[in-house]
Amino acid sequence: MTTIDASAGAATSEGGQELKSRREISQKALMREAGAVLRMSESAAAALSEVQGDVGEDQSMIINMGPQHPSTHGVLRLMLELQGETVLRCKPIIGYLHTGMEKTGESLTFLQGGTNVTRMDYLSPLNNELVFSMATEKLLGIDGDIPERAQWMRMLLSELNRMSSHLLFLATNGMDIGAVSMMLYGWREREEVLRFFQKVTGLRMNHNFIRPGGLAADLPAGWRDDVLRLLDMLPDRLAEYEILMNGQPIWRERLQGVGVITQSEAIALAATGPILRSTGIAWDLRRDMPYLKYREVDFDVVVGAHGDAYDRYAIRFNEIRESMRIVRQILEKMPSGDFRIQNKKVTPPPRGRIDESMEALIHHFKIFTEGFKVPEGEVYVAIESPRGEIGCYIASDGSSVPYRMHVRAPSFVNVQCLPHMMRGGLVADAVAVISSIDPVLGEVDR
């Protein structure tokens, strides 16, 4: 340890993470920083007269927004350089929720790993579990053998999770803009979906229900009626919310033309999900790189045209409807059969067998204590989460714990868009811009 500390100490004298004041930094450093904020190279940033047009030191000030600001969705801290009410520069400072989940993942077996990844994006836990399980299955070489019913069940849960996540977005977006009634409605509707999750998985959040090889249990009796009740209830309410918000000039004015991002900028910043689609690029992994059974269902990819906060809101709103459309098709097509793979290596014996067979008991014990060994190799699997592309990179050394487990979190990458979207905007719009990114800080910091 001592040798590492010595070398590491030398490597960490990198200075502060904060946005520095103009007084403290040289013109060249200012340029470089603006380049980082604008996501341009130094030369390209220098070409911008806007940057060179000097703001008097006494005319601008740097203020902190967060990490305890209610509309920063957790513990996101933004340092804003303001001139009056205009945002000149902005730098998101993250890490306040960092709990070393990737490090923790290196000491949990592949079966336990789900409990870890599910807590990253806590608003779409089932998508996290899904991508982790799919990566593990690919390493095991069983990704082609997952039973039909397990795949359809995964799709059902994934889509319902998308709905609950977007419903919560409607709530928080409403609250940030000032439509407090929408906050209550959004939370209420989300709770209806979570109630179904509780019935299926036993938990409202952090389910650890999708596991390598399939799922933890089959759907409970009466699940179909519960889903149908949800599908019958939501359309009317969504129509109501559409009138409540879209029909309101104040709402539209607060979002339209705010936080604009272009197609090339979104691609350069690797923004995915509703942010990328709001610029008009129809990129949805469910359609463009299909996984599970998305080939067999019919749905539309919702795209925007202006790349502003309103488009991102409208895309998420309509994605709830598309998800409902998918869920209806899942109800029709749900096959019977196994809910997990019948591979003794990966799947524990059923509970009933443990009482009658000593071997089954030992096998069960082994799988849950030692875990199963995963062949050496590395793999990257990505799926479409409500926030964009969530990817899981696992490097295995042939043991029963991942050698390295990395999650490509969509929010972590999308937060990089903030400085760009806020530049030149008003400080009041900053709230609308953060909200339209819909970051989950548990996933940003991991």
Added chain:
Amino acid sequence: MPVAVGMQGVVAHESNGQQVLFVEDTSYLAVVTALYESGFTMCVDLTAVDYLANPARVVPSGVVARRFEVVVNLLSITDRERVRLRLQVADGDSVPSLFDVHPSTEAMEREVFDMFGIRFDGHPDLTRILMPEDWDGHPLRKDYAQGRIPVQFKGAAS
């Protein structure tokens, strides 16, 4: 197959059905630029692995395994194709930054620096991103054990 396969210092490989290109530090930037021009315009992910505890890992012939590996995932939206680059990095070596080609790597390279201590030349703002700025050590290194060191508090007398 991507255009970069035939380039100097590139070893093409397939890993679980996914395209992987092993690159060298001399060819790294050129390969990324060539891939960018052939449609791989999005750098979705950049991360690293510390292979200190697994030095005997399998790499294709022609690739010299080193302690760290920087892993870059590129995506082509037009061709609906992915390619993964793996670059071997020795302890203490630095890597050219991809910031000029893919601005999205700004936060990702900062994270790799923070977690592994790999430096990126030409990065505009290489500071810690997740850990406090006065933190000692790089947590995702394999010789940085969980719970081995006392909890560090910012500003506290040690």
